[in-house]
Amino acid sequence: MSKKVRVRFAPSPTGGLHLGGVRTVLFNYLFARQHDGDFIVRIEDTDQNRFVKGAEAYIFECLQWCGLNPDESVLHGGPYVPYRQSERKEIYRQYAEQLIKDGRAYYAFDTPAELERMRDLLKTKGSSSLQYDHHVRMNMNNSLRLLPEETQQLLDAGTPYVVRIKINPDEFVPFTDMIRGEISFDTNAVDDKVLLKADGMPTYHLAVVVDDFLMKITHAFRGEEWLPSAPVHILLWQYLFGLENMPQWAHLPLILKPDGNGKLSKRDGDRLGFPVYAMDWADPVTKEITKGFKEIGFLPEAFINLLAVLGWNDGTEQEIFSMEELITKFNIEKVHKGGAKFDFEKAKWFNHEWIKKLDVSHYAERVKNIFESKGISIADDAYLKKVMELVKERCTLLPDFFTQGIFFFQAPATVDTTSIQPKWDEKKNMFFVELIKSWQLSTLWNSAELEISFKELAAANQLKTGELMLPLRIMLVGGKFGPGVFEIASAIGKESTIKRIEYTLALLQ
RNA sequence: GCCGCGUUGGUCAAGAGGUUAAGACGCCUCCCUUUCACGGAGGAAUCACGGGUUCGAGUCCCGUACGUGGUACCA
Numbered sequence: 248m249s250k251k252v253r254v255r256f257a258p259s260p261t262g263g264l265h266l267g268g269v270r271t272v273l274f275n276y277l278f279a280r281q282h283d284g285d286f287i288v289r290i291e292d293t294d295q296n297r298f299v300k301g302a303e304a305y306i307f308e309c310l311q312w313c314g315l316n317p318d319e320s321v322l323h324g325g326p327y328v329p330y331r332q333s334e335r336k337e338i339y340r341q342y343a344e345q346l347i348k349d350g351r352a353y354y355a356f357d358t359p360a361e362l363e364r365m366r367d368l369l370k371t372k373g374s375s376s377l378q379y380d381h382h383v384r385m386n387m388n389n390s391l392r393l394l395p396e397e398t399q400q401l402l403d404a405g406t407p408y409v410v411r412i413k414i415n416p417d418e419f420v421p422f423t424d425m426i427r428g429e430i431s432f433d434t435n436a437v438d439d440k441v442l443l444k445a446d447g448m449p450t451y452h453l454a455v456v457v458d459d460f461l462m463k464i465t466h467a468f469r470g471e472e473w474l475p476s477a478p479v480h481i482l483l484w485q486y487l488f489g490l491e492n493m494p495q496w497a498h499l500p501l502i503l504k505p506d507g508n509g510k511l512s513k514r515d516g517d518r519l520g521f522p523v524y525a526m527d528w529a530d531p532v533t534k535e536i537t538k539g540f541k542e543i544g545f546l547p548e549a550f551i552n553l554l555a556v557l558g559w560n561d562g563t564e565q566e567i568f569s570m571e572e573l574i575t576k577f578n579i580e581k582v583h584k585g586g587a588k589f590d591f592e593k594a595k596w597f598n599h600e601w602i603k604k605l606d607v608s609h610y611a612e613r614v615k616n617i618f619e620s621k622g623i624s625i626a627d628d629a630y631l632k633k634v635m636e637l638v639k640e641r642c643t644l645l646p647d648f649f650t651q652g653i654f655f656f657q658a659p660a661t662v663d664t665t666s667i668q669p670k671w672d673e674k675k676n677m678f679f680v681e682l683i684k685s686w687q688l689s690t691l692w693n694s695a696e697l698e699i700s701f702k703e704l705a706a707a708n709q710l711k712t713g714e715l716m717l718p719l720r721i722m723l724v725g726g727k728f729g730p731g732v733f734e735i736a737s738a739i740g741k742e743s744t745i746k747r748i749e750y751t752l753a754l755l756q
Numbered sequence: 757g758c759c760g761c762g763u764u765g766g767u768c769a770a771g772a773g774g775u776u777a778a779g780a781c782g783c784c785u786c787c788c789u790u791u792c793a794c795g796g797a798g799g800a801a802u803c804a805c806g807g808g809u810u811c812g813a814g815u816c817c818c819g820u821a822c823g824u825g826g827u828a829c830c831a
Contacts (some may be wrong), residue, residue, distance in 0.1 A: 261830085261831080296830080362828095375757055432759080436759045470825095471762090500824095556768075560768085564779045566768095566781095588767060590768065596780085641794080651792090714790080716791080728792040730792085731789095
């Protein structure tokens, strides 16, 4: 019997939640769900300089919007509290001391100035590496070089220090990545990473392994940017808890900017005009707001879908996946190794597909808010839904419902008469005058009846319906767009229909 | 610089030695629709390069190029 699957997402509360972050959560979440496992969110707030107020609550709001709710977290509780690393400070210290006792780590008292001097020296010597490692550590101010009494003296005097891992040279650290297969690192290229900082906080390196062990994490999926520090983590597992208890790793490919090269950043979004964060992020100090996918009108279903297939697919031609389908079909081993450039056009296509696929009641409330924020109050929800049904296949982003549907709620602000004028004549004018009279008397106000009476009248006047329908459309909606004209007339009602025709007729005079 | 990872149309990608190298987005043409969209049909466009291995290589090996990540008392 294998252990219960437990995965985690471990964000730092430093700002907006990036696309790539959401995808990391998604892959973790999917894996947990398909194995009946637990999904944990642990807050990695060990860097007090980068801490941003409100970022933690914001992350949970994003996760909730995406439908990626944790089983355990600072918000949801769980058997391994606390889930905030800043509150686990003492735990890490014990392990750091353990490591020192075992000869796998040491105290380092070097000041920033001394570190800089070391790097300058290495640079002038033409060294290929500027790392604090076995080449230099015996020249530095640490417990490896100092006599035990000297170290104790410094410690007793309260000298600031960090704890560094002691990496042995000439070793190989191999491991298996669920996506990339066998990977091996040469310890000669890895430095003596700081494990415990001078302020007593652990660095990521110590904190992840300690917490992953304590929280019984079985699988660790994270961004590819962590790959180079994997050997440090593996060594730590070996020294502290045993390789047999180590989670299985998977390093996810990066999401790249659409043009040029490099990781997709918030700046690229600003520059190219699309969001990079899941939801609007308001910087607490600058008050600057960065747009999110939610706010520009994405459906969470679409957002999840597009992220899932960015770097993964199930090998079939299927592209539209619901969360339920993803849970059954997702396979971490089929995730791509290479990074994927983000394509906002394709992202919008997913949203368009989901708008069409989902019943409008799933997102009617959000569309209603859009209308109301633009000063159109919606009294009749059923009418709104009917309108949405009529225009949904023309909408890519939620705000499109406003531009595509506004004329169902009020007369068009401008009427494109220049598209009518060239072929307009007295005969057509007379037709519409008669149409008004005819429709005024109409008792059955539905699209089928309207179409019949319209066509009969046209025939009686020896006019082609085709030449009359475009003018009618423009009168009702203001331009050359929208669903069937008679559907529109039927929806907006007799009074509005006639008013709009009269209005344009007057304009045409 | 050093270390790691990667590389199939413009983009996302299928592909596990023998295929006319799928499909999707975007673009173009046509049909449907007397609007726009949806839908349908079609089109242009690809295995980074060089060496091997093999009867045969997008698929395996080596090298090169390019890209990307790391190289912090950040995560």
